[in-house]
Each structure stands twice: as structure tokens, then as C-alpha cells.
Amino acid sequence: MKMIPVSTRINGDEREFLCAPDETLLDVLRDRLGLTGSKEGCGTGDCGACSVMLNGRLVCSCLVLAAEAEGAEVDTIEGMAEGQVLHPMQRVFIEKAALQCGICTPGILVAAKALLEKNPDPSETEIRYWLAGNLCRCTGYDKIIRAVQEAAAEIRRLQP
Amino acid sequence: MKYVRPESYEAASALLGEETGIARILSGGTDVLVQMRSEVVEPSLIVDLKHLDGMREIVAEDGGFRIGAAVSGAQLAEHEALCAAWPGVVEAAGLIGSSQIQSRASLAGNLCNGSPAADSVPAMVAADAVARVFGAEGFRDVPVAEIPVGPGKTNLKKGEFLISIYLPVRPERAGDAYLRFIPRTEMDIAVCSAGINLVTGEEGTCTEVRVALGAVAPTVILVEEAASALIGSKLDDGALKGLAAAVEAACRPIGDKRGTVEFRIKTAGVLARRAAEIAYQRAGAKQ
Numbered sequence: 151m152k153m154i155p156v157s158t159r160i161n162g163d164e165r166e167f168l169c170a171p172d173e174t175l176l177d178v179l180r181d182r183l184g185l186t187g188s189k190e191g192c193g194t195g196d197c198g199a200c201s202v203m204l205n206g207r208l209v210c211s212c213l214v215l216a217a218e219a220e221g222a223e224v225d226t227i228e229g230m231a232e233g234q235v236l237h238p239m240q241r242v243f244i245e246k247a248a249l250q251c252g253i254c255t256p257g258i259l260v261a262a263k264a265l266l267e268k269n270p271d272p273s274e275t276e277i278r279y280w281l282a283g284n285l286c287r288c289t290g291y292d293k294i295i296r297a298v299q300e301a302a303a304e305i306r307r308l309q310p
Numbered sequence: 311m312k313y314v315r316p317e318s319y320e321a322a323s324a325l326l327g328e329e330t331g332i333a334r335i336l337s338g339g340t341d342v343l344v345q346m347r348s349e350v351v352e353p354s355l356i357v358d359l360k361h362l363d364g365m366r367e368i369v370a371e372d373g374g375f376r377i378g379a380a381v382s383g384a385q386l387a388e389h390e391a392l393c394a395a396w397p398g399v400v401e402a403a404g405l406i407g408s409s410q411i412q413s414r415a416s417l418a419g420n421l422c423n424g425s426p427a428a429d430s431v432p433a434m435v436a437a438d439a440v441a442r443v444f445g446a447e448g449f450r451d452v453p454v455a456e457i458p459v460g461p462g463k464t465n466l467k468k469g470e471f472l473i474s475i476y477l478p479v480r481p482e483r484a485g486d487a488y489l490r491f492i493p494r495t496e497m498d499i500a501v502c503s504a505g506i507n508l509v510t511g512e513e514g515t516c517t518e519v520r521v522a523l524g525a526v527a528p529t530v531i532l533v534e535e536a537a538s539a540l541i542g543s544k545l546d547d548g549a550l551k552g553l554a555a556a557v558e559a560a561c562r563p564i565g566d567k568r569g570t571v572e573f574r575i576k577t578a579g580v581l582a583r584r585a586a587e588i589a590y591q592r593a594g595a596k597q
Contacts, residue, residue, distance in 0.1 A: 154313060171313035171356065172346065194344045196497075198410055207384065207413035213343045214414075215336070217313045218358060261409065282496035283408020 158219045160185070161229030169216035176200045176211035178219075179226060187227035187256045191285065198284035201257035202226045208264040210283075227256035230263065238308075239263055239301040248297035250288035258284045262298045270306055274299065315358045319444045319473065322357055327446055327469030329355045335471050336360070337380040338414030340407060341423040357471075364474060368392060373479030376442075379418035379472045384409075386417070396477050397592060398486030398505060398585075402433035405490060408497055418472040421454060424462040425499075427525035431458070432505035433488040435522035435532050439477050445470035455522075458529040484509045485592025487585040490524065491577050493568070500525045501569040504557070504582040506589045508540065514594065516540045521553070521586075526561035526578050533560040536582060545590045553586055554579035 153168040160183065169178050176193075179185040179202070188211055191197035195213040202211045203225035230237045239259055242248070249255045258281060265272055265280045272280065277298050278291070286294060313336075316322040326333050331354030334342050338360075345351040359365055360380035368389050369376045375392050383403045386392060393400050399417075406415050406429050420430045421441065431454065439454040446469050454475065457464050466472075490503035503524035511517050521536035539552030563574040 151311070172311045174343070193347055195340060195407070195411060198408065201410055204413070207382070208410050209413045210410045212347075213339050213410075215313060215339065215343070215356070215358075217315075218336075218339075220315075264409070279496060280409050283410045 175214040178216040242301040246297040383412040402488035432522040436505035436507035485589040487588035526563040
């Protein structure tokens with residue numbers, strides 16, 4: 151199978167890779183680039199564990215062909231913290247125990263951050279609908295929703 | 311499998327026309343990649359078109375809107391003028407999948423996937439939307455209602471693909487709405503659905519009505535008898551009962567684990583009534 155060369159920018163860094171035509175962005179992130187923060191849950195766009203930002207939009211990386219990332223900006227969970235300093239959303243998730251097994255957590259963090267960029271003060275209902283494509287089988291969601299609300303409030307306080 | 315990003319519509323059409331194996335067009339990929347993953351389809355050629363001119367743009371044209379075939383649901387919802395003119399179409403598209411899916415899924419993809427339960431299609435059929443199809447002989451305009459011919463099947467010929475969907479200009483006092491039934495609140499496929507588009511006169515009498523139903527036949531259907539039940543009325547109870555009866559008479563659904571035949575028929579009538587009331591209010595709100 152002919153490999154396709156792809157130039158892209160991931161978490162702000164220029165990255166180049168070769169991929170098969172039917173390889174997904176998720177497979178390339180995990181298996182070729184060593185970015186294993188994005189998880190494969192279902193592989194069919196139902197669970198959101200593979201959520202990343204593609205050109206500023208929240209997507210399931212399992213439903214993106216890696217070849218489509220040519221010239222694109224990709225942001226993954228690995229780019230969320232600034233060095234050793236966690237993003238407020240990450241820190242509040244730990245403080246509020248908004249995770250148990252942790253498989254859904256990277257996708258939920260990426261999705262929740264994307265929501266706050268669109269809507270800095272979402273209602274509980276808005277958070278629940280926005281995160282409807284991120285499945286969590288441990289927490290029952292309440293702690294996740296409360297963590298997103300608290301992180302949102304903290305980020306609003308930090309920004310004038 | 312080959313992945314190709316052609317330089318022009320002509321090159322894309324030629325590629326698709328020459329392919330001897332199974333070819334699929336990639337726009338948002340939210341159906342195609344799922345089908346590949348589950349081995350429903352094993353394409354030998356994937357043609358990515360979304361970088362071509364106009365594919366990702368919403369452009370005002372003759373008072374209406376030309377929506378590129380790869381415009382996402384999220385883009386539709388962010389377009390204020392489109393939301394004001396065609397709230398039913400935008401809401402219907404917005405019901406498809408999650409936030410993640412909304413970043414990629416398109417009206418054209420929803421149409422060409424050919425599902426009778428496709429959420430945006432009844433709303434587009436009610437809106438009398440027109441698909442622009444590109445092929446070896448250039449482009450042709452086809453009413454959206456004529457594109458699907460059965461579950462998973464369209465009347466597009468080899469080498470043809472959608473480049474845009476046109477939503478026409480809105481007269482004064484017009485409104486549209488779309489409702490579906492699902493057994494949960496999000497992330498599900500319509501058990502049945504109804505899209506209504508209507509125009510009223512100055513007195514609030516319905517002058518033009520289109521009623522389209524989803525998931526109650528092999529394709530989305532336009533029900534003229536149901537529209538007739540509302541024309542000339544001010545949506546009084548008698549007219550709404552006539553609408554529901556005409557809708558029920560037009561349904562010929564399958565029964566499956568998501569809904570029995572009887573449930574789908576009854577619910578389609580109820581949804582049509584409720585959607586008609588919302589569309590009517592919207593038409594009034596524009597006075």
C-alpha cells in the first residue's frame with residue numbers, strides 16, 4: 151500500500167509523518183507519533199475518547215483519516231498543560247475526583263475546553279449536551295459536570 | 311485503498327468515473343469512516359473533496375443560501391442569517407450526532423448517505439432545497455427530494471457528486487420546523503420524524519405548506535395530502551387533525567427494536583402536528 155507523506159502542526163510543533171491511506175488520525179497519533187493520550191474507545195465516533203481539535207474544531211480523531219491532516223493544526227491532550235503546570239480544567243478534574251478509570255478523561259478534557267472557548271459560562275444543561283458524545287462508564291457524569299462548572303468559574307475569574 | 315485529493319471538480323469526476331472498484335467521497339467522514347471500520351464498505355478509492363472551491367462556504371445567492379457540500383453542522387449553527395431564515399433546517403442538522411460529529415457532518419453527506427432516518431433530509435425536503443450535482447457533463451440542479459431512492463441508495467450516477475445545496479429565498483411570514491422522536495435525549499437515530507415548512511398570508515392563513523416525513527418509508531417522503539390539510543387554515547384543531555390523519559395514511563414504516571409499525575405511524579402524526587405549530591409560530595414571529 152502506498153504511503154502518504156503528511157505535514158501538519160501538532161500542539162504547535164511542525165510534524166511530518168508517513169501514513170497508509172486508510173489509517174486514521176488517532177492511529178497515527180498513538181502508533182506513529184507516540185501521543186497516546188488520545189484513547190480508542192469505540193473507533194466509530196460514539197464515545198469521544200479520541201477527541202482532539204482539528205483546525206480549531208472538536209472532532210473524533212478515529213473518524214478523521216490521517217491523510218486529511220495535511221496542512222492542518224491538530225491539538226491533543228498532550229498540549230493542554232503548559233510544561234509542568236496543568237490547565238485549570240485538568241487540575242479541577244483531579245481535585246474534584248471527576249474521573250475513576252481515566253480512559254474517557256483526555257477526551258472529556260479536550261471537549262470541555264473546546265466548550266469554554268465557545269461559551270465561557272455554560273449552564274449545566276449546555277455542558278451535558280455538549281459532552282453527550284463523551285461516554286464515561288465510571289463516574290455517572292455528575293462529578294464531571296461539576297468539575298467543568300468549577301473550572302469554568304475559575305477561568306472566568308482569571309480572565310478580565 | 312487509494313486516498314486522492316483532486317485539484318478540481320472535473321478531475322474528481324473523472325477519477326470517480328474511471329474507478330472500477332468501490333469509490334467513496336469523503337467530506338466529513340462521519341458515515342464513510344464508520345462504514346469502513348465496520349467493514350460495511352471496503353472502498354478501493356476515497357476522494358476527498360472538501361478543499362475544493364465553495365465546498366466549505368455558505369454564500370448568499372438570489373436571496374437564498376448556497377451551502378457547500380462539506381459545510382459542517384457547526385458552521386450552519388454559527389451562521390446567523392441562515393438560522394433566522396431556516397431555523398428548522400439548521401436545528402435538524404444540529405440533531406445529528408455529538409459536538410464532535412457536528413464539527414464534520416454535512417447536509418450533503420447526510421443526504422447522500424441515503425438513510426431514511428437522516429435528520430436533515432425531511433427539513434431540506436420541506437424547504438424545497440435543491441442539490442447541485444457535478445458530473446462529466448458539468449452540473450445539474452436536482453430537488454433534494456429526488457436524490458434518495460432507497461435505504462443507502464441515491465440516484466447519483468457514476469462520476470457524480472454533490473457540490474452544494476441551495477435553500478431558497480424566504481417570503482414574508484414563513485416558518486419551518488423539524489421534530490424527531492428518539493427514546494433518549496441525545497445521540498440517537500430518529501425512530502420517526504417530521505419537517506414542516508409553511509407560508510401564511512396577512513390574516514395568518516396558510517398559503518403554502520410542505521410536509522416531509524423521515525423513517526416511515528424507504529426514503530424520506532413529501533406528503534402533499536398532509537400539506538393540503540393545512541392550506542387555507544389558521545391551524546385550527548380540525549386542520550391539525552386532518553394533517554395528522556394524512557400523515558398517518560402516508561406512513562409505511564418497518565417495525566424494529568426501536569419502534570413498532572403502529573408506534574411510528576401514530577408518532578409521525580403527533581410530530582407533524584407539533585412541528586406545524588412551531589413553524590406557524592415562527593411565521594407569525596416574522597410579521
